[in-house]
Amino acid sequence: MPNATTRPKRTRRHRRAQREDAVRNELVSRSLESAQQCLFSQDYGTAFVHYLLALNLAPALKDFANESFRFTLFKWTDELDSLGRIQDLFNCYEQAMELFPGDEVIVNSMGEHLFRMGFRDEAAGHFYKALKLRPDFPEAKENFYRVANWLVERWHFLMLNDHGRNHKYQLAIKKAVEGGCSSVLDIGTGTGILGMCAKMAGAAEVYACELSKTMYELACEVLSANGMADSIKIVHLKSLDMKIPKDIPNRVSLVVTETVDAGLFGEGIIETLIHAWKHLLLPPPNTQQPLSSPSQTGRVIPAGATVFGVAVQCREIRRQHRLCASSVGGLDLSAVGQIYSPVSCLADTEDSTEPYTTERLSRLRGGYIQLTQPFTALDIDFNNVQELEGLCSREMMQLRLCVTQEGVLDALAVWFQLHLDQDNHLSTGPQEDTCWEQAIYPIQSPFNTVKCGDEILVEVSCKDSYLRLCCAAIIRDGHTFRLYNATPKILNANPEAELCSALAGLQTNQEKPSCAFMLESAEIALLNNTAYHNSFQRAMSKLLVSLKSTRRSQQSDTELDPIYVLDVSEGFSVLSLIAAQLGFDPSEDKQISPGLVQAYSSVEKEHHQSMLRLLAKGNGVLESTLEFWLSHVEDDSAVLQRPATEKLWSAIILDCIETCGLIRQKLLEKATLARCLLEDGGQIFPERIVIHGMLVESDTLLRESAVQGTEPTLGFNIAPFINQFTVPVHVFLDLSTLECTHLSEAVELFALDLMNSTANYTDREVKVRVNTSGKVTAIAFWYQIHLDSEQSVSTFSEDSHWKQAAVVLQQPLTVSRGEWVKLSIQLHKSSISIIAVKEEGLGADDVIGEAEPVTSDS
Incomplete structure (x- = not known):
């Protein structure tokens, strides 16, 4: 009877499987249908649940439903993000990656969310995995390059x-x-x-x-x-x-x-x-007894260190930490009072995370001038635990530095000598060829002119285990002028001291407002870029005249409709206010009606908005003509919307270039959306961006990009592992001071037309003539920002707050004078890649890019 008992069991099992398959298929079919209905009604959360159920039951359908599932995932997680449901967002991605472990798009998107929320290590892992899944995936490659700079610093x-x-x-x-x-x-x-x-x-x-x-x-x-x-x-x-x-x-x-x-x-x-x-x-x-063991x-x-410093004058440091311009784009900036960077060495400063910033003094544009002799600020013994414990409670030390060179006191520059032991020492001084930069303690008081014979009172302390050096006062002819506050306090106030203060330019203007605002260093440098703001003012004025003329011809009534201007710049920006002021500033040439411009700014921070309101009031601009746009939209992604249901924008200002020297991410997507929201005759600022570049030879860029040479480091095999994090595009460069040899003249590499998408391309070939023999190690590049057909600014100019960048070649290219190099350039979203090969036998007629001389204003 064994066969009799066995056969029915197999039969029952077979019939049950058929019923189960039929039920499963019906459930899968209904779930997919429900998912599609939910997508149609934009119920992405429910659609996501239906897709999860269907694809877990029927994995064979994953290829068929992959695109729809991705779309649903991205829409639903964006919604969760806007609601602040971060854990639910990550749970959805975890479920998605269980279903599609080899989907590089989902893996990369998960990394983007992680990086945006500050989880850089985890984000890098996802970008790296996405690249492993698809090495030519441009989005993952760009993301990995960006995050690699955070993870493995240069x-x-x-x-x-x-x-x-x-x-x-x-x-x-x-x-x-x-x-x-x-x-x-x-x-x-x-x-x-x-x-x-x-x-x-x-x-x-x-x-x-x-x-x-x-x-x-x-x-x-x-x-x-x-x-x-x-x-x-x-x-x-x-x-x-x-x-x-x-x-x-x-x-x-x-x-x-x-x-x-x-x-x-x-x-x-x-x-x-x-x-x-x-x-x-x-x-x-x-130390009191001989060592027995x-x-x-x-x-x-290291066993200890000695810290040194010097007072310096440096225009580049000054324009990043103090407002140097009295007006930009027709705006009087005095209405906001003092503007400071968040770098402060004052002992009672709460807003500062660190008392200093860092710079490589030898690479600062315009150089620097030593106003004093170098001085010793501190000695520390790392083998003395009592000394380490007492450092923070150590009494503040005061030093008096004699001024040996007349000038403007902009900062204290600090470096140190690291005593590894009695015989081996390392110096981080500005004249050393070292991997360290110098610490910069900026002087933010505007009352800082010094002359020979003056003394600078420097206070040295170690609050919170940070080394703090503060220029507390200037001593002249026996009188002490405190520099702690925006308004210097004269300690030994008397008529003679007041006279000395006046002669030294240290007295205050009692009419100036007492308020003070803090901006990031990059925002202060932007505000000090007068050429950029003045060029924008001229371009905007020209547009307003044109729009007003058109409206006059189309409208019979005397009161013209407002001209709507939207500024979606990142961070702090006064461009919206410049546009609004033009509506209140009639001239014989422009004849612009007062109140014609309705300007919208996308600044979010309260103190930024307060600054713009003060500037508006101080420059005669009605507060009602300047609005803060993000209060009108639900989230940042919707910032490019119509000003009103029936209206379109007359001008949209886009922030196109990051301070570091890269094109901002999703710029072309924003430009495409902006064009759809412009009225006839409206304009995007800037309307066009041209990327210029040149061939350079720079050992410095090579040393900063990868471990060089074929020999092991101290006999250890390290290079192949850390060089995985080599990033081909180097940012925050100052080409005017970078140690490099220019091997060619400048050439136009690429152009982006923000007003006409049909004029854009994704790749281009440029042939460049070598005018100096050497090795091409990199292609340095910068931008000419065309606000309109007449007004443009360069990110390579002396007043530019932008830095430059360079693509470092994987293999240097040896070239001789008179030879030609073909550059194959690709721009994917905001990521630029360049391949360089040597061309033989080219004539002048073969040149695709037209070269132009490189100058400081090019």
């Missing part, structure tokens, strides 16, 4: 290319290990190079920690490639969170670290070392 490449720095660290570590330091902890290991130096020197136990997930994973790869994965334990932790014996079994005898920034303490080395001495390091040697005492590399 100084990592400079540091690994700094052979002198690497060798000195190696010598100091070797000396310490041979002197008895057998157990080592590398804090902030980065690529793991210092820990590997310790192991190679003979350390018995080596540990390392790294907080960045990207750098931690990179270090693990490096250790494995160098055969040290089993002999160096690396943990993905901040050293402050490490515990014994959980993370390391015992206290170590040596800590090596390079957690220092341009201002020495900005990466938290003081807190890091105090914690290490208390919890991770063996106690320091007792060096291996039972702890020490730190």
Whole structure:
């Protein structure tokens, strides 16, 4: 009977499967139909649920429904984002990637959400995965390049290319290990190079920690490639969170670290070392007794540091931290009072996250002038835990610097010498070829002219473990003039002191408003760009005259309809106010009616809006003619809308170029939408952008882009791993000071017509004649921004607040004078890529791009 009992079971199983298949198919069919109905009614959330059900039940339909599913996912998650339901948003993406693990578009989109919300490590992982799935995926490539600059900062490449720095660290570590330091902890290991130096020197136990997930994973790869994965334990932790014996079994005898920034303490080395001495390091040697067992005492590399500084005059620093222009585009700026950058070294400043910014002094446009002799600001011993603990409570130290050069006091520039041990030292000074920049403490008071014989009172403190240097006062002829406040306070006020103050230009204008506003450094530099604002004023005035003339011919009544102007610039912008003022500023040439312009600004921050209102009031512009547009729309994505149901915009101002030197993302999409919202005769500002470029040879760009050479770094195989994060486009360059050789004249690379999409293209070939023999390592580029057919500004001009950029070639191209180089240029959205090849036997008639000389105004 075995067969009799078996056969019916198989039969019943077969019949049940048929019924189940029929039910499943019916459910799948109904779910897909419901999803389509929900899409039609824009109920994206319900449509998403129906798609999830259908595709989980019928995976064979995934290819068929892929596009509709993506569309639904993106619409629903955008809705969740606008509602602030961030966890639900990420849950939807997780469900989508379970269904479509190989869909690079979904993976890349997830990365975009993560990056926008500040999860850079996680975002990079998704961009990298999307590129692995599809190496030619341009959106993922652009996103990865952008995020790579955050994850693996350019100084990592400079540091690994700094052979002198690497060798000195190696010598100091070797000396310490041979002197008895057998157990080592590398804090902030980065690529793991210092820990590997310790192991190679003979350390018995080596540990390392790294907080960045990207750098931690990179270090693990490096250790494995160098055969040290089993002999160096690396943990993905901040050293402050490490515990014994959980993370390391015992206290170590040596800590090596390079957690220092341009201002020495900005990466938290003081807190890091105090914690290490208390919890991770063996106690320091007792200096009162001879060492009986060096291996039972702890020490730190670097052993200490000396901080130096100098007072400088520098126009480039000044225009990023103080308002230098009294008026721009016809606007009197005095109505807003003082404008400051968020960089402040004052001890009671709450708005400042850091008391200094950083610059490479040798690369600042226009250079700098030393107003004093260099001075010593601080000495610190990292092997003295009592000194480290007492640093923040140390009394403020006052220094009096003698002015040796008359000029404008713009900043204190600071650098340091790092004492690795008694024999090995590293300097970050402005004259050194080093991977470090210098710390800049800007002077934001406008009362800062000094002359020979004056003294500058500098206060040095270490509040919150930050090194703070503050120019507190100027001392002249025995009188002290405080510079703490916008209005200098004369400490020893008397008639003679007031006279000295007047002669020094330090007295205040009592008629100026006492209010003060804070802008980002880039926004202050933009406000100081008078050429850009004045050119915009002329272009806008011309448009308004044309529109008014047209309306007069079309309208019989005396009162003309308003001219609607929308400014969708990023951050702070006064362009909308310049347009509004033109409606209140009749002239014999323009004859523009008062109140003709209705301007809309997209600035969001309250203090930005307050500044514009004050400027409007101070310049005779009625408050009713300036509105803040984001209060009229539901979310930022809808910022390009009609001013009213029946109206169109007369002018739309787009912010096209990022300060760093790149085209803003989604610029062409915004321009396409803007064109649909323009009235006849209306205009987009700017109407056209032309990208100019030239061939350059620059070892500096190579050192900043990748680890150079074929030789291992200190004998370790590091380059192949960190060079995965090489970014071909370098930003925030100042081509006027970059160490490079110009191998050609400038040539037009690309043009974007924002008013006429049919005139645009996606790729172009340009042939450039070499006028200087050398190696083409990069193509530097900048922009000519055409506001209209007559007015344009260059991002390479002396007053430009924009920086320039360069595409670094993967393989340098050796060229000789008279040869031709063909550049194949592609622009995908805002990402530019260039391939360069040498052309043989070309004549002048073969040139596609017309070259022009490079000048400071080109």
